[in-house]
Amino acid sequence: MTQVSFVNGRSPVPQTLALGLHVVSQLRHAIVAGEIPPNTHLVESQLSIRFDVSRGPIRDALRQLEAEGLVESHRRGVFAVGLRxxxxxxxxxxxxxxxxxxxxxxxxxxxxxxxxxxxxxxxxxxxxxxxxxxxxxxxxxxxxxxxxxxxxxxxxxxxxxxxxxxxxxxxxxxxxxxxxxxxxxxxxxxxxxxxxxxxxxxxxxxxxxxxxxxxxxxxxxxxxxxxxxx
Missing domain, CATH: 1.20.120.530 (GntR ligand-binding domain-like)
Incomplete structure (x- = not known):
């Protein structure tokens, strides 16, 4: 059975989605606030350890942040862009x-x-x-x-x-x-x-x-x- 969690204590969501929302929220805040400086290489394996999740939620979070313009993908990996x-x-x-x-x-x-x-x-x-x-x-x-x-x-x-x-x-x-x-x-x-x-x-x-x-x-x-x- 798929585990569920809650967003803001209300809507039930699959546990994997809840993990992804948590990761993307934390990374977004860190990038916008400058806690993760521009040009920082965001390595999936390192982020997976940091957030204690599999690489799936990390990958989803990075895709979302790229759509928001906060990270960029290059051949060498994904890098924080930040806000100029x-x-x-x-x-x-x-x-x-x-x-x-x-x-x-x-x-x-x-x-x-x-x-x-x-x-x-x-x-x-x-x-x-x-x-x-x-x-x-x-x-x-x-x-x-x-x-x-x-x-x-x-x-x-x-x-x-x-x-x-x-x-x-x-x-x-x-x-x-x-x-x-x-x-x-x-x-x-x-x-x-x-x-x-x-x-x-x-x-x-x-x-x-x-x-x-x-x-x-x-x-x-x-x-x-x-x-x-x-």
Whole structure:
């Protein structure tokens, strides 16, 4: 019988898949945060020992990270790419394009009931502010933004976002660590949601762009801190 595990304590998944998700999550975080420097040779046998898994989950994880642009395959093996400033700029440019379109579609197509998911994530963000839980806040923050794609209803648009969502999850963990007071960030999200729900799409899009620019700036600060730069 196939063993099962649980992701986030909810959905049952095969044990081998759970191992692969664990490996890819850990490697993604280490690469984005710079714990694994660019050009590091990622050797399957060494990673297998490090994570105490067979080579199958390692191979799957490396394929996923290659699709996300965080590793590259060469004849000599697989190497970490990491995130350069140009990569960060490109990722945020892509996110802005996708999320502005998601806001436009959500504004045009949604009904009242479809906004429940957005509101639940806002509530989760508020709870994490009160708990002073920056990691939980980062997760709720990303879920808030991802919910707009669900409201928008564009399956292909959402699929494109899902490809890069895990990388942004790590980015948000790093950027929110720069915020000693999460309250203003939470309020920015409340204001964005309220403005969009009141029908002012133009202002909401402007607020989103400002928010993403601030997130990109904080990520630069986080990278400087992690790498010991001034």
């Amino acid at each position: 400033s140009s990569d960060v700029d490109e990722l945020y440019m892509l996110r802005e394009l996708l999320e502005v379109k998601a806001l436009e579609l959500a504004h045009a197509q949604s009904t009242d009931g479809e906004w429940d998911l957005v509101e639940r994530n806002l509530d989760a963000m508020k709870d994490r502010v009160l708990a002073q839980d920056s990691l939980g806040f980062a997760r709720a923050d990303l879920s808030f933004h991802s919910a707009f794609y669900s409201v928008a209803g564009g399956k292909r648009l959402e699929s494109m976002w899902k490809q890069y969502e895990p990388t942004f999850a790590v980015m948000l963990e790093l950027t929110n660590a720069e915020d000693r007071d999460l309250g203003p960030t939470y309020q920015d999200h409340v204001d964005l949601y309220t403005t969009l729900r009141n029908g002012d799409l133009t202002t909401a899009v402007g607020m989103l762009r400002t928010h993403l620019q601030g997130s990109r700036d904080r990520l630069t600060q986080a990278f400087n801190r992690l790498h010991g730069e001034s």
